[in-house]
Amino acid sequence: MLDIRRIRKNPEEVKKALEKRHGDFPIDEVLELDKKRRGMLTEVEEMKAKQNSVSKEIPKLKKEGKDAKSLLTEMRQLSDKIKEMDMEVKEIDGKLKNKLLHIPNTPHETVAEGVSDDDNVEIRKWGEPTKFDFEPKAHWDLGADLDILDFERASKLTGTRFSLFKGAGALLERALINFMIDLHVVDHGYMEMATPFMVNRDSMIGTGQLPKFESDMFHIPSKDYFLVPTAEVPLTNIYRDEILEEEMLPAYYVAYTPCFRQEAGSAGRDTRGLIRNHQFDKVELVKFSLPEDSYDELEKLTNNAEEVLQKLGLPYRVVMLSTGDLGFSSAKTYDLEVWMPSYGRYVEISSCSNFEDFQARRANIRFRRKDNKKVEYAHTLNGSGLAVGRTLAAILENCQQEDGSLVIPEALRPYTRGLEKVEK
RNA sequence: GGAGAGAUGUCCGAGAGGUUGAAGGUGGUGGUCUCGAAAACCACUGUGCAGGCCAUCCUGUACCGAGGGUUCGAAUCCCUCUCUCUCCGCCA
Numbered sequence: 019m020l021d022i023r024r025i026r027k028n029p030e031e032v033k034k035a036l037e038k039r040h041g042d043f044p045i046d047e048v049l050e051l052d053k054k055r056r057g058m059l060t061e062v063e064e065m066k067a068k069q070n071s072v073s074k075e076i077p078k079l080k081k082e083g084k085d086a087k088s089l090l091t092e093m094r095q096l097s098d099k100i101k102e103m104d105m106e107v108k109e110i111d112g113k114l115k116n117k118l119l120h121i122p123n124t125p126h127e128t129v130a131e132g133v134s135d136d137d138n139v140e141i142r143k144w145g146e147p148t149k150f151d152f153e154p155k156a157h158w159d160l161g162a163d164l165d166i167l168d169f170e171r172a173s174k175l176t177g178t179r180f181s182l183f184k185g186a187g188a189l190l191e192r193a194l195i196n197f198m199i200d201l202h203v204v205d206h207g208y209m210e211m212a213t214p215f216m217v218n219r220d221s222m223i224g225t226g227q228l229p230k231f232e233s234d235m236f237h238i239p240s241k242d243y244f245l246v247p248t249a250e251v252p253l254t255n256i257y258r259d260e261i262l263e264e265e266m267l268p269a270y271y272v273a274y275t276p277c278f279r280q281e282a283g284s285a286g287r288d289t290r291g292l293i294r295n296h297q298f299d300k301v302e303l304v305k306f307s308l309p310e311d312s313y314d315e316l317e318k319l320t321n322n323a324e325e326v327l328q329k330l331g332l333p334y335r336v337v338m339l340s341t342g343d344l345g346f347s348s349a350k351t352y353d354l355e356v357w358m359p360s361y362g363r364y365v366e367i368s369s370c371s372n373f374e375d376f377q378a379r380r381a382n383i384r385f386r387r388k389d390n391k392k393v394e395y396a397h398t399l400n401g402s403g404l405a406v407g408r409t410l411a412a413i414l415e416n417c418q419q420e421d422g423s424l425v426i427p428e429a430l431r432p433y434t435r436g437l438e439k440v441e442k
Numbered sequence: 443g444g445a446g447a448g449a450u451g452u453c454c455g456a457g458a459g460g461u462u463g464a465a466g467g468u469g470g471u472g473g474u475c476u477c478g479a480a481a482a483c484c485a486c487u488g489u490g491c492a493g494g495c496c497a498u499c500c501u502g503u504a505c506c507g508a509g510g511g512u513u514c515g516a517a518u519c520c521c522u523c524u525c526u527c528u529c530c531g532c533c534a
Contacts, residue, residue: 023496059492063503070503073515077460086514093514261489384489390498391471393489 019118019379022052035124038131038341043121051114055107062103069096119223120230123376125341126313126350132340138353139340144324145333147357148416155422156360157414158291161187163422164440167292178289179281179296181407186440190413190426191299193433194406195274198301198326202403206322208272208303213252215275216243221255224381226347226373236278236296245278249302250400255381257306261393262385268307268315272403275300292407293358293365299406305399306383309375312397313350316372320352323368323403329429332412333357335364349374354404356412367408370401 025032029045036043072093079086130139148154161167166187172180183191202208222228222244227235236245246252253271262269277300288294303322307315320336327334339351348371355364375395378384385396417425424440431438 056492059503063492066504067502069514074461076514080460090514097514391487392498 019376020121020124021375021379022048022114022118025049026052032124036122038125038129039122039344040133040342041122044117045121048114048117048121051110051117055110055114058103058107058110062100062107065096065100065103069093069100116229119380122346123349123373125344126372126374128338129344129350130338130340131342133342135339135343137340137342138337141336141338141352143333143335144328145331145357147333148359150359150420152420154359154415154418156291157411160414160418160422160424161291164424164442166190166440169291177296179294181292181295181297186434186437187410189434189437190410190430190440191406193430194409195299195301196433197329197430198403198406199272199274201326201329202270202272202301202303202322205325206270208270208322211253211256211271211273213246213249213256213273213275215246215278216241217246217251217255218243221251221258221381224255224258225251225377226380227251230346233282234280236280246275247279248277248300248400248402249273249275250304253302253304254377254383254398254400257383257396258381260383262306262383262396264308264385264388266306267385267396268305268311271304273302273304274406275302291360292411295407298408301403301406303370303401303403306385307397307399308385309394309397312372312374312399315397315399316350316352316370319399319401320354320370323354323370323401326404326409327354327356327367330409330413330427331429332409332416332427334367345369345371347371347373347376349376352401354402356408357416358412359415365408365412367412368402368404371399373398373400 020032025045025048029049033043033045036045072089076086076089076093079089130137132138155163158167158169162169164186166184168182168184169180172182175182199210203210216238219228219242222235227244227247235247238244252275253273256271276297278297281294281296284294292298303319305315305319324334324336334354334356337353337355339345339348339353344351351369351371353366354368354370356367357363358365374397377398378395381398383396383398384393386393413427413430414424417427419425422442426434426438426440
């Protein structure tokens with residue numbers, strides 16, 4: 019959520035920043051509602067002030083035995099009027115809030131302007147696309163041939179876009195989770211968390227999934243809970259409605275959760291394999307930061323995620339999302355894209371974003387400055403560290419051998435009971 | 443799922459229609475004292491919103507789990523909901 023005071027003060031600056039997203043956002047309507055709201059607020063507060071002062075006089079009059087009848091009648095009318103105006107203010111408040119909740123974050127000034135992912139900017143590259151002197155298999159074929167992935171039966175169990183990991187496949191999935199968490203905890207100083215896999219509506223609003231993107235979420239109607247689309251939601255909302263101490267910041271958290279997404283808008287895309295499922299595993303990194311440090315923290319966070327790929331020996335590149343591809347809540351995002359031989363291109367495997375105070379404002383996450391005691395919104399960041407299913411797919415495709423076997427990256431072997439190779 | 447109890451400021455805990463933003467304690471900050479510390483004593487001590495040439499300052503207003511209601515006036519009375527705790531049942 020954008021700061022209404024910022025919009026009020028610099029409407030042109032906000033409009034200009036949002037124009038880069040190439041959408042139509044109701045800034046003028048917001049301004050109008052805001053003006054109306056403040057006008058009514060001033061009026062009704064004056065009335066309330068009168069009501070309060072008179073209400074203090076009434077018991078005195080009564081004590082003195084004076085008649086307060088006419089005053090009471092007057093006050094009754096005032097009271098009714100106040101209630102009426104309170105309702106109107108509340109209605110306007112609701113409208114205003116709703117409008118604000120649907121307006122995306124303003125991109126950071128360093129973000130490249132563009133209309134789609136074609137305009138993303140490559141920042142750096144690590145390794146070279148894997149070369150094979152044989153015809154490499156796609157991971158879904160290799161997984162089936164090695165009998166470690168079974169998409170047919172997953173589809174029988176639930177439906178399309180679900181996976182069943184078998185034997186070494188399940189072991190690899192679990193090994194990757196543990197490997198990633200350990201790396202971030204031990205080497206990068208994150209605190210491990212195990213969170214609920216369902217969250218309530220307030221949490222989903224806090225991180226920006228709702229109200230705009232409800233159709234992509236799995237919903238439990240009986241409790242109005244949502245299956246988490248990413249651990250970002252529970253992790254970030256840990257401090258919803260709290261005021262943190264400055265010394266706590268920056269705070270780093272890592273959690274593994276399965277992620278549940280309807281993938282409503284992507285019918286027909288990436289239908290095979292592990293790339294786009296309704297349920298997938300992910301290790302997520304979340305940071306709470308001082309506003310002045312958040313862009314440094316973004317660089318570090320991105321490096322932390324990159325290190326997973328480096329340790330696994332998977333070629334990748336880092337791209338900065340253009341304004342056309344930038345997520346709703348994000349001010350700046352780096353995507354990590356891993357080389358996927360079956361696609362013949364780099365495929366997103368991590369997304370690292372700085373939300374500045376956009377989520378914090380929605381979720382009401384603040385901190386108190388040590389020197390002047392002032393309360394400010396914290397900055398929140400997150401990044402995949404990494405998407406586990408896609409990492410497994412990348413390992414299958416990049417580490418496959420001519421004889422159809424799979425060589426497990428060395429870094430993973432402490433987590434696979436020493437298993438070095440998967441063969442048929 | 444059944445029965446009961448509860449939800450107040452950093453925390454603990456009073457308050458039971460009217461000078462209550464809320465007693466008392468605790469924690470925190472500043473000060474006195476001290477060579478220093480502790481102790482003791484004194485003072486201060488929340489958040490949101492609006493306004494005041496938006497100013498670490500002032501004024502108004504709101505906030506005692508959430509949302510409604512009664513009333514001139516509600517932390518206090520009524521209704522609904524949520525959550526927590528205890529006991530029983532069930533269960534990984």
